[in-house]
Amino acid sequence: MNTTITCFGETLWDVLPTSKQPGGAPMNVAADLRNFGINAQMISRVGSDELGTELLDFIAQKGLPLELIQIGQTHLTGVAKANISDANEVTYKIVQPVAWDYIQQAPNLTEAVRNSDFFVYGSLAARSPQTHETLLALLDVAQRKVFDVNLRAPHYERGLVEELLHRADIAKLNEHELIELSAWYGEESDLHAAMHQLRARYALDVLCVTLGEHGAVLLDESGLYSQVGFPVEVADTIGSGDAFLAGFLYKTVQNEPAQKTLEFACATGAYVATQRGATPAFTEETIRTTILLPALPV
Template identity: 45%
Template sequence: MKNLNTSVVCFGEVLWDVLPTGRIPGGAPMNVAYHLHKLGINSQVISSIGNDVAGANLVVFLKTVGLSTDHIQVNQQYATSEVLASINDHNEVSYEIVYPVAWDKIAWQPELAEMVSKADAFVFGSLSSRDNVSRETLLRLLDVARYRVFDVNLRAPHYTVDLVTDLLNRADMVKLNTSELMQIAQWYDANCQTEADCIELLFREFNVREILITKGSTGASYYTAAYRYDYPAYKISVADTIGSGDAFLAAFLAMKLTDEPVEVALDYAVAMGAFITSQSGACPEYSRYDLGRFIWKKKLFSHNPNYHNHELIAS
């Protein structure tokens, strides 16, 4: 799979995750772009760094892994983002996110609109909308985007119900995890308790066409108003969960945008999420051969390698 004519633009935060073991590059938009690039998709990142050593080092990293820095702005007033990340006994990650930083101040530039309008997909999140400057730039880009992918990332206190509602109303596809699904649905109906009810509510309340849910150790699901697809998780030894959802989204988009069936895209996305979770950090070095070998081994030794569920939920 290699189609550099397919392009995806990712908008938002680039940063350093500061872990007990050291500093690693991060930020959901950058992680998604990294994995899309690995999978042969032309990916671009729109963000901002400070005029500092941390920012210069991020630029070096991006260039080293083959990502363009043409749309990484340099802010003279605000510092490059550094996030304190901690991992608990269950390998789950929590973050302390400083505000304001350079990516809160992504400035409008006319050439950004031209690039986004030509892209096959535009990926954005809720975190990068916490400041008026970046939010206004994002909203203007959403007006020209052809296919808008909302990667929900609820990090308290960096969001409001009104903000998330506005972004949901502008999205074509929404990717979120189970807890985010329940949280958002219960803003509108406190009695919403099941996944099916919460999905129905989102389709009813918003103009979303597709919903993609990550479920950790139980796999993932993809919904349209009429269909549901499920795929189970791969059994792995977890290193950490940093960036696994970003890798999942990148893999799903890479397959979907190159016209692979949804069943294939969901299987590949679950495999990619598992592959990254089995390694340290959000952007480990790997090749498509490494990923393919991982999938082959997992399917070879699985008791049910071809399982997936496809269900008609509306007529």
């Protein structure tokens, strides 16, 4: 598969009560895409500290190239303190400022994004002026732009999110984020109506809204598609939304119909929820045999 997908933004350590796990939404998406055999790569920045070295080692182990990950001398590697007391809604305290707040524009980044089929970005990395400026420059050369909205209070404000939505071709968000965005405009609180309004407002090709354990909904030019959730025993939900996006992009690349794409994306997110940590190893066959096939009628 010759498709190249570049993910941009935060790489960090999720600090859990008894351990630390590599994380950051764009890095999780990139690692999951590599599981599927996609040529995924990551643009980010780490510190020249022990945590940075460990993170680079982990990223390399996941098969991701390191050429687009900068190493800074003045800021520490990113850390997020995760609260997993609610198994279905992990919350984070994200340290600021850290290395990924200072991603510098460079010719190799521009070339990588220009030559990619998809460019994945979120709102969190744009919290700082330097990385925000770099992101906007890369969006200027990106082919297909995928906005993983990923609102993390207090690291965003309305104008920033609107700016990034206007640049997107595809947007993915969860139902709570959709409610918040719809409230900005005093629009429909009904899920489907709100999706139609948001897609129209920002001229999006595709809008995906995840519903946690209840599945997801997809809206594109051909219509609205719904997928119920897959019942699984949850280990933790860290990385499940990122896995959903990776599954969605994997099937989008294969030109699968919207309903099949949505089903597979939900199954990928469900599988990751059964595993500890954000980036377990898996293949398409793993998803099919452990999540999809058991749900088929006998």
